[in-house]
Amino acid sequence: MVNPATLAYYSWFVPLFPLAGFLVNSLFSRFLKGGRAGYIASLSVGISFLYSLILFFIVRDNHQFAYTLKLFSFIQTAGFSIPFEFLIDSLSVTMMLIVTGVGLLIHVYSIGYMKEDERFNEFFAQMNLFTFSMLLLVMGANYLILFIGWEGVGLCSYLLIGFWYKQADYNLAARKAFVMNRIGDLGFILGIFLLFFTFGTLSFHEIFSKLEGVSSGTLTISLITLFLLIGALGKSAQIPLYTWLPDAMAGPTPISALIHAATMVTAGVYMIARSSALYVLAPFTMTLIVIIGLATALLAAVIALYQNDIKKVLAYSTVSQLGYMFLALGLGAFSSAVFHLTTHAFFKALLFLAAGSVIHALHGEQDIRKMGGLKSFLPYTYWVFLAGTLAISGIPPFSGFFSKDEILVQAWTANPLLYILALSGALLTCFYMFRLLFLTFSGENRWKPFTASPHESPAVMVIPLVLLAVLSFAGGFVNIPELFGGSASFNRLLAPALAVASGHHSLSHHTEWTLLLISLLLLAGSIALGWIIFVKMSRVPGPDGLIRPWYNRIVFKKFYVDEAYHYFFVRPYEYLSSTLFENLERNVINRIVNFTGNLAFEAGAVIRRLQNGNISFYAFVMVAGILFFFILNLIIT
Amino acid sequence: METVTTAIRIIPLEHYIILCAALFSIGVAGVLFRRNTIIILMCIELMLNSVNLLLTAFSAYHSDPAGQVFVFFIMVVAAAEVAVGLAILVMMKRNINSVDINLLNRLKW
Amino acid sequence: MTFLFYLLAAVAILTAMMVVLSRNPVGSVIHLVLCFLAIAGHFILLNAQFLAVVHIIVYTGAILVLFLFVIMLLNLNPTNEPRKTPLTRFIALIAGGLLFLVLIASLRGAMEIRAANPFNHEIGLVRDLGKVLFKDFLVPFEISSVLFISAMVGAVLLGKRDPLTKN
Numbered sequence A: 001m002v003n004p005a006t007l008a009y010y011s012w013f014v015p016l017f018p019l020a021g022f023l024v025n026s027l028f029s030r031f032l033k034g035g036r037a038g039y040i041a042s043l044s045v046g047i048s049f050l051y052s053l054i055l056f057f058i059v060r061d062n063h064q065f066a067y068t069l070k071l072f073s074f075i076q077t078a079g080f081s082i083p084f085e086f087l088i089d090s091l092s093v094t095m096m097l098i099v100t101g102v103g104l105l106i107h108v109y110s111i112g113y114m115k116e117d118e119r120f121n122e123f124f125a126q127m128n129l130f131t132f133s134m135l136l137l138v139m140g141a142n143y144l145i146l147f148i149g150w151e152g153v154g155l156c157s158y159l160l161i162g163f164w165y166k167q168a169d170y171n172l173a174a175r176k177a178f179v180m181n182r183i184g185d186l187g188f189i190l191g192i193f194l195l196f197f198t199f200g201t202l203s204f205h206e207i208f209s210k211l212e213g214v215s216s217g218t219l220t221i222s223l224i225t226l227f228l229l230i231g232a233l234g235k236s237a238q239i240p241l242y243t244w245l246p247d248a249m250a251g252p253t254p255i256s257a258l259i260h261a262a263t264m265v266t267a268g269v270y271m272i273a274r275s276s277a278l279y280v281l282a283p284f285t286m287t288l289i290v291i292i293g294l295a296t297a298l299l300a301a302v303i304a305l306y307q308n309d310i311k312k313v314l315a316y317s318t319v320s321q322l323g324y325m326f327l328a329l330g331l332g333a334f335s336s337a338v339f340h341l342t343t344h345a346f347f348k349a350l351l352f353l354a355a356g357s358v359i360h361a362l363h364g365e366q367d368i369r370k371m372g373g374l375k376s377f378l379p380y381t382y383w384v385f386l387a388g389t390l391a392i393s394g395i396p397p398f399s400g401f402f403s404k405d406e407i408l409v410q411a412w413t414a415n416p417l418l419y420i421l422a423l424s425g426a427l428l429t430c431f432y433m434f435r436l437l438f439l440t441f442s443g444e445n446r447w448k449p450f451t452a453s454p455h456e457s458p459a460v461m462v463i464p465l466v467l468l469a470v471l472s473f474a475g476g477f478v479n480i481p482e483l484f485g486g487s488a489s490f491n492r493l494l495a496p497a498l499a500v501a502s503g504h505h506s507l508s509h510h511t512e513w514t515l516l517l518i519s520l521l522l523l524a525g526s527i528a529l530g531w532i533i534f535v536k537m538s539r540v541p542g543p544d545g546l547i548r549p550w551y552n553r554i555v556f557k558k559f560y561v562d563e564a565y566h567y568f569f570v571r572p573y574e575y576l577s578s579t580l581f582e583n584l585e586r587n588v589i590n591r592i593v594n595f596t597g598n599l600a601f602e603a604g605a606v607i608r609r610l611q612n613g614n615i616s617f618y619a620f621v622m623v624a625g626i627l628f629f630f631i632l633n634l635i636i637t
Numbered sequence B: 001m002e003t004v005t006t007a008i009r010i011i012p013l014e015h016y017i018i019l020c021a022a023l024f025s026i027g028v029a030g031v032l033f034r035r036n037t038i039i040i041l042m043c044i045e046l047m048l049n050s051v052n053l054l055l056t057a058f059s060a061y062h063s064d065p066a067g068q069v070f071v072f073f074i075m076v077v078a079a080a081e082v083a084v085g086l087a088i089l090v091m092m093k094r095n096i097n098s099v100d101i102n103l104l105n106r107l108k109w
Numbered sequence C: 001m002t003f004l005f006y007l008l009a010a011v012a013i014l015t016a017m018m019v020v021l022s023r024n025p026v027g028s029v030i031h032l033v034l035c036f037l038a039i040a041g042h043f044i045l046l047n048a049q050f051l052a053v054v055h056i057i058v059y060t061g062a063i064l065v066l067f068l069f070v071i072m073l074l075n076l077n078p079t080n081e082p083r084k085t086p087l088t089r090f091i092a093l094i095a096g097g098l099l100f101l102v103l104i105a106s107l108r109g110a111m112e113i114r115a116a117n118p119f120n121h122e123i124g125l126v127r128d129l130g131k132v133l134f135k136d137f138l139v140p141f142e143i144s145s146v147l148f149i150s151a152m153v154g155a156v157l158l159g160k161r162d163p164l165t166k167n
Helices: A004-027 A036-061 A090-113 A120-139 A143-161 A168-199 A204-210 A219-235 A244-250 A253-262 A264-274 A283-304 A310-330 A334-361 A379-393 A399-414 A416-441 A459-479 A489-497 A509-536 A550-556 A558-608 A615-636 B013-033 B037-062 B066-096 C002-021 C025-045 C049-074 C086-112 C126-135 C138-159
Strands: A067-077 A080-088
Touching: A004 A036, A004 A067, A004 A080, A004 A120, A036 A090, A036 A120, A067 A143, A080 A090, A080 A120, A080 A143, A090 A120, A090 A253, A090 A264, A090 A334, A090 A459, A090 A489, A120 A143, A120 A253, A120 A264, A143 A168, A143 A219, A143 A244, A143 A253, A143 A264, A168 A204, A168 A219, A168 A244, A219 A264, A219 A283, A244 A253, A244 A310, A253 A264, A253 A310, A253 A334, A264 A310, A264 A334, A283 A310, A283 A416, A283 A558, A310 A334, A310 A399, A310 A416, A334 A379, A334 A399, A334 A459, A334 A489, A379 A399, A379 A416, A379 A459, A399 A416, A399 A459, A399 A509, A416 A509, A459 A489, A550 A558, A615 B013, A615 C086, B013 B037, B013 C002, B013 C086, B037 B066, B037 C002, B037 C025, B037 C049, B066 C049, B066 C126, B066 C138, C002 C025, C025 C049, C049 C126, C126 C138
Parallel strands: none
Antiparallel strands: A067 A080
16 A cells, blocks of 8 residues: 555645646647547546545545645745645545546547537637636645636636637627636635735735634634635625626626536635635625625526526526535535535536537527527437536435435524525526426427538537536435445545534434425426427527516516616726827826837937037047047046 | 167157157147147047057067067058048048038037 | 168168158059068067068058058049148147157157166077067957957958848
């Protein structure tokens, strides 16, 4: 048996391979013909996945395993030392498995999906760079390394949203994502500064060990957690910084699956879970997280009801599910949040990739009003999409059931009102997901006038879908609660890496069964409602220009949030910019700059006459200069 | 011969300094005075020779042979300079059919 | 001996002035030859016999003959040389005169220097100078030969008609 520490020591292999894949794919791009770049990228992520798996078993078998791997000294000055170090513990290993595992499947899928694209190699180079950055994010043992990965994934997100940069809209979407993330990052970096200012270190272990005896609710801790929360809100698309994520669907569908559903957007959840020791000491921030998470979950779910773009629906459902994770975080159920993160990574990646398969089959059509009846044409896609839908809706025994139920139970323990709101969000989720499923795959063909006959995707795309479907189905079994005779092994695995919020008491099994039955009945009801409306009555959403009643229009227009942001932030900013441009820039700065330029120009015009090209004159000036210095010398001595 | 070899003791060093300064100044004035490039080259030779003479005078006065070796090297440089300079002159005459220094007024930018 | 010095000095200065003032380039060269001969005489007065001989051979024999050749080759006659404006010429004279005065004033300090070594009238002979040249100054001597070669190559290249511009 190899020493666990020795194996953990080589954990730097994990980010190394995607980095190597990125370098090879970007530097030797022109030599990689055919699908080679895709194979290289998938292989590098695959190796990382295998190594992550080894690390996972080490962590599982050694209780409370936490290994800090110091690679080198990153920033080293007097009284200021930040090493470049990785932390291998249950939380980071879980995240590594998600990133590399789901990432691997999406890489393989992309080989088929992006086959026709002329920038195939660049796509895989950027995917690898993303995987590398994400691994840095989850493996970093201090906030700075985490932040490097954080910014790296932000960059890759920007690049890949705007991957088809020839369409102007897509660039705008990429820019929007970047700017929104920047707002969050500012908060995050302020939080890091404050952490360093308070504790004198950025290492997770050192900070958390210094928290012993710090009383709950102090101003500093609250400020730090609030700042970090702002960063998490930006990255994980929560109110008020969520509007970038639906627009981010401009990117290729595998990107939406990998970055904007499974991994990057969960970075905020990961970061808060990682900082759980800080957050349990900040009750105010925790309350805020609960409110924000619940509000986001409900708002996004309501908006998703009226979306007609297959990817937009999934995007809003992502926002909504992230809201559930935040709810769990705010309730102090950090392991539940990470568990939901894990299952969500499976089923949301599955849903996105299946949606990609539909889009692929319909030659780029994304409007569900122009789909329908695809069940017989895309059998595999239909079944895996159904699996994903069942999972996200929380139907037992699919994975989403276990993770969502855990959160609902936590909500009930905290406050029954929270439970009711969270459950209504879950019902909405169930309804709009089945709406999506029925509109896409059931009913009559509405795509006939628009596209040629759809075809099932190639095996390279279907196999990852099937694997993800299996994971979506079985992913919940790692954490069967005690209620069903399980041992909640996932929670116990994560327990050493997470702090425990005080004041939790478990429910009686009787109450749990009641809650479970109520929620299942309601879910079944909402599925039935969806079936009646969209299958039985064959309702199809009206065209965009349709005049709707006001309550309907507000939702269809996504509560005018984008417009409000435009009105309250963009417009004043533009006004300020143009005012400054007119007054300060034109009248002050331009004049100063022009004056300086003109001064040099005029001086040059005068001095230029000295340089008339006449050699005799030059010789004379030379003699005069020599004379001048001789005389100067005589005067001085 | 004895009288010649001791001449250095009779003639003071400042006489040589004045003579050489005069020759050098005449050379400089000539460079500024004339427009014919070949005369300018000659004036440069004159300046070099005045320096040679002064170096030799100091060398003899101090009984140090290094000064005379330097004169030797200056002659080498002067010969090389004249060879290149005259070649440029020939080319100039061939290209613009003149040796007027004022026509070479492109040395501006 | 003092008389001989003044005679040679007078000849050197007069011929030097004639070099500048002569309208005919050939006349300038002839005066320059005389000037250089006077300087060679000064070398003899200074016990630099070797330099005197070399000076006559190199300057009078080679360089000035080269000047003469070039003048005749290019067919420079006095009439085709434009003169500078009187103001420029006046400025040139003033500059030369000023330079003379300033040089004298600057070298004033050198007149008080006392001889560093005991008097030796043999340093200018070929034997002694050769020893110094090939012992202490061997490397510069060799490098100067490189300079010569490059100057020669340069002169040949410049003198050649450029095949591109010819057409």
